[in-house]
Amino acid sequence: MVHLTRRGLMATSVAAALGASVTGVASAEEVAESDTPGAPSVKGDLKRLSTTAFGAEVTGPFVFDDGSLLYSLQHPSGENPEPFNRAAVGYFSGFQFEFDGSNDDFTEVGIPDTQEKQSEVRSTVGDYEILIQGREPINGEESRLGVTQTPDGTDITQSNFAGTQYGAAATNPDCNQFVPTDEEGTEGYLFTNWENSPGCVSRVPISRDEDGEWSADPENAINLTNTESLRAHGGTRINCYGDLSPWGTMVSAEENYAHPRVNLTNTVTDIVEAGSGDGLVGACQFWNRPNPTEVGDAIGTYADDGDIEGAFYPQGLFAMSGVEFLAYYLGADTPTGQDGETNSELPIDDVYPNPYRYGYFVDFREPTADEPEAVKYYVMGRASWEAPDFQGDERTVYGCSDGDSKGIYKFVADEPIPSYDDPMDVAGTLYAPKITNDEASDADSGTRSSPAEVPLEIDWIQLGHASNAEVESWIAEYDDVTQVDYLDTHAETDWRDDRAAALREADLEVIENGNRNYVTNDEIVAWAEQYDERGPDGVDEDLRKIPFIETRAAAKEVGASIEFNKAEGVDSVDDSAPGDFVYFGISEFNDDLADDTGDIQMDRVDGGVVYRGELERDYNVSTLEPVITGPDFTDGPQDADDALRNIDNVYTMRDGRVLCCEDGFGGPARSYPNDGLYVYQPDVTVDVQSMAVANGGTADLPVIASSLPTGFAGAQFTVSVTDPDVATITDVEFPEELGLTEEAISSDGSAVTIRVADTERNVQAGGRNVHLAVLTVRGDATGTTDLRVSVEQMDDESGGAIGAEGRSGVLVTGPPAVTGGDAPTDPDDDGLYEDLNGNGRLDYEDIEILFSNFDDDSVTLNESAYDFNENGQLDFDDIVELYEEVN
Template structure:
């Protein structure tokens, strides 16, 4: 048996050496005691499909149309059994998911309880066959896969350049997305992220033969980073996960951890109020410092020498590794920065990367062309992006930012993103989250809530509106800033005469007054003041850039809930629609989520939480429900060995199941150090529509099931109107696909009991929103009522009882009518109820009725009926728009 204690420590040190995104949680023996209710737990079922080789994360899952599964072997330990000792991308031979929503299509792999098992990629579904490995020769030996080069063709590695490097070039394959070139999806290009700095995205041709075997062609491969189109954008850095867009292109996300202006939960306002950034500043201030990744050590030395009161960890400074190599990628002359801490023998003063060009989603347009074209979505905000999730409306994008005290964000384009002929014209609004429920609930209860049992209610705060071209023009103003500017602007000593003294002077000046080469702290605070006084649309033109270039700092300054720790996954089913789920993976639920300040103050779960949120009619999400809760790290192996620990990538398959990948780096709790790939099978959900019905009128609510694992043989269900004074059930009907059906309605219409049997097996397995019944409801009086569901029994096709999550609907009647009036109508059939007083026509009385009833539940809960300006919400401009129709 392997020495697990020794190997756990090895895993942690391996992660640190590779630039892994370990943030916040104490590792090894230094873990606070915790006993959080519901940790670990699953709302559904969770099954382990694979464990990966020692030292490696599970990253980059992709499921082909035929059900084949692929993932990346990211930075495995070199001592593993061949071929698992080198970074690679591989698939499982002779295995395909059946897309029936049921985890019965694979056998669970056991825990790796010997060193031999821990050194391999394992599963029970078939051999993990490697398609390609990092650093392999491609393009006739001209390049190496995953390795970026200088403009004159030199590989940017530690073999060729002195300095710091973010991970070994070609050792960190992450996201994989496949773009087919044939109709049946058996041949095409696989795009792979290489999580390094400089960043790299590779494209390699792969195909499947008649026996189902996949193979890669290294002669038809390229590193996109080494093309002129990428260099014109400034290249990329730390390409982590991503998405396959609805328009069939690879989206690669830049995980720029070095973007924080302030460390952890501090705000820029704290810096300005204190008159100094001592103890507060983050890495972004030191981006163009010579030897930038040495700033935390330098802070310690300054504190020891008495120049500072105390030292602190400069958040994100470890991710400043590789910035000098990025300069060489852009064409800078080599600079000797190999001296002792704080000493740069020479300074990069010719070409240097602009910090505001990194930390975006990158769309690979024309993916099958000879030279694909990269587009950075500057307008979606700058962060340590793990991934985006682009919804089926092609306008709404959710993104998650990795690291400690970070955010999840939303962007909504004015029009579908692919509809813009020029990507500079892409326009939209950027939002940050505000958690509205937990802190108040916890304070009222006098105790902390468990994240396993507490949904998070989210409101979205608008940060700003801009076009992609506008944001890029703001970024371009900082293109010429170099390391020399850091010293010239902040030190009196000439760095050419005494570089060590100049760096010390500049560091201390920046700590006190901030880096004047970039957006200043004062500008951020002024933007927030104008925002709060006049709203996001009326800030000074010069300040409009702030929320797009300094997204995290801006969001924190106006009170957004930037408290998530390692938001590492977000995904929904391709072609998502309202009613589908978006899954958010929070790798560690601790630090700012579990402290005594802020909007979220819960018990800690170092093993993390997976949330899901239902897409609303406008593709918004407002409630994050916990569906998977990881282990406390003081739990024993009996609880932790089979639990999901430290979620990384999440990947939603077309049948609603979710692939969950781990990024645990051999932390505590388990009896083994390996990360695994799990498949989450959600519980069946049974939904009844929320709806509006006019006073005295009738309407139809659909009852539908989703995520049925193997179809359904039959069920008995009761639907109730919780307030029968508002509405009653008058009729029930069933779809023709159900063979045997019957229903009974209570005498007062308050409930209906439904029974059916799918004798012909017509109900689709694994489907979404499968119709079960239709209920006719009549509006009895003005008001609101819940539509509640009780499932007496539901059986699958094998006769087993199915666990069901019943999701209530809301019925609203009204709006209030004038004396002797009728229910509102829709005279022109456009879905908007212009005839509010129900007299059959549009007139001035309708405008007066809407104005006087604007805050009534019957209006506010029916915004789609009264959204006359069609902006997705109710506002006074709806009254103006209705007035314009009368005139």
């Protein structure tokens, strides 16, 4: 989340000095065009719980089992009064969320309208008590909290080493996750990310006393980055947000902004076709250049001299800060000249970090051991990861990549991740999104849609399949590359004779043809060509590495929608299940989301958008609906002061509410400069589950409320079948907890109106997935019909309206049983019923049943179910097609 966007690319010194966000500030021309309908707006309730101290982002929220809340004070201004002038992690003394699904458990804090208020952390729920602060002595004073060390124990700081560092050491605490060590959850370890390069993850023992107050034990804290387990992976960099895995471990995300090899939405094919990367090449191509951050100034010189067409900024170059410090973390010697003096102009020639070892999710297995085992999930793709979200199936992971023209990704493991004895054996498939709905890209019509009003429909493009060990073996091929290789490979002049001339020649060669020390442009283009011809599983063995270690470049080559600007948050409830929501925070909806190219072309909302997607039964997300839209920066303070601006971390509590953190320091629109922590209370959703039912059979369909806030009194809603020729509603049953119930089914079975009242106050307030009714639906003909829910009224115990909305389901009516046994099923959800014997899988008996009953009415009257060659009719080739599927 420490980042630059396209409009702030040259302000690298500011970002380096602050360790802070330099948000995109729209030009006057852009602002004039961005008076966007629905900005700002909220579908639900949004309430400000806290504002943070001047200069700081709100990061790393965590809610304990008892409802206690903490978050990080990231890079506050040193001009603030104590203790708000130093990076820290603190909690709100005396406050606990009630987990009842309602924002009534706290009073909103006002805006900070004085300098005094702007210089401190504020809330109405309790004092912000500091637990830990960066650079405190820890571990018997052998190290300092959040400060990475060399193998011999030297602190890696700018006072000890020459060169650049991404944010001053231990100034950027971000993600916090708590792993308990007792059943009551009152003792355990607080894991904290430190968003610097070299990066750091610390583990601090903390405990809660009988009065509910928390305290830390720095004496027994450790920096996990200084352990041999993580050093063996090359260490880590820019540790941003993370997640608590379903198996109870801290997973840290590496926000490796330096990974782009091509600027913005350009592709590697564009470079190859142009015959040059002039103006197109990204920062990663200069990874092993001596003093890599200085290439920006060098490019300006080359442009002035006429060697290239014009000056340009390689995307992600600002994040090259700290790369050379990583070499010292790994044990490299500081280059020295013939006089024995340190000379930072000389190339590092002994140990240098491999770029393909950074930009992953890092899981700290055995979190309570003396030294937890660090595992990098290389197989989940390489990006500038802001955060992962591990789903309750323990297989599906969503990730968001921060920065301009980046993406969201999905990984699905073959088996539950903790079931692998060796985490290096974790295997699965990596996906990138494709936005498919026309409303998202209607700029050619002369009018642009507002992102507040248009959901994004997603198809997931498969990039490749591999195991963690396979990807690590591909990465290891580049472990021995150093800065000397950059000069020796790309320059004709021997750098030992003329260092300046060799560096110039190497730079110009890399701009022209790419860095040949790493994956080449030709390899990426070859992979894409084979992908188009043979599919993701048909590429040559030596090219399978491309989508896993050059993820963004590969996704763009195959047409994925890598247009998101600053995807800074993704989260769902810890034990997520189908029907739950995954929230995605897009900090700025501008640049390539709002230009005239690509799959998304809508109005600007510089204040960002929060989307949510409902988990389907296979944990897929296919639609992102906007639920919070920020100010578009044409709004005045009267609108923007209380709106969510530039979403950062999102944290979903167990009652379905969402903590929304801001990263908008220094942006326009508001009357005050501070970032805040908001709590989003979503509208209640009343949802009927999608299901399949046999023709002539019946199925029970639950009607479920996503959550119910305090004091639910009752509701009235209608469920309708859009095509009553396919299915009809025949009966309704209610849970015993509801005191009064009533239903009215229409004469044709196409709809039912339901009224319920919780007369005994039995419904659990704040409970998730509350059953309101169960419908019995009969399949009357093979086909598909929508099930629509309309909520007419939902009230609380005071008579006030509860915000609620209906959501649709789908009912698929399949063919009846062919042989009198179980009804056929569609095991792969492709609309064809391969499983004729109804045992849940495809086998030889299914072929025999189809062959023996080919003229039976159960088959001939349901030809769409058995048209396996998809020619619109039943024929013997359908039997052959089914046979080939089995074989």
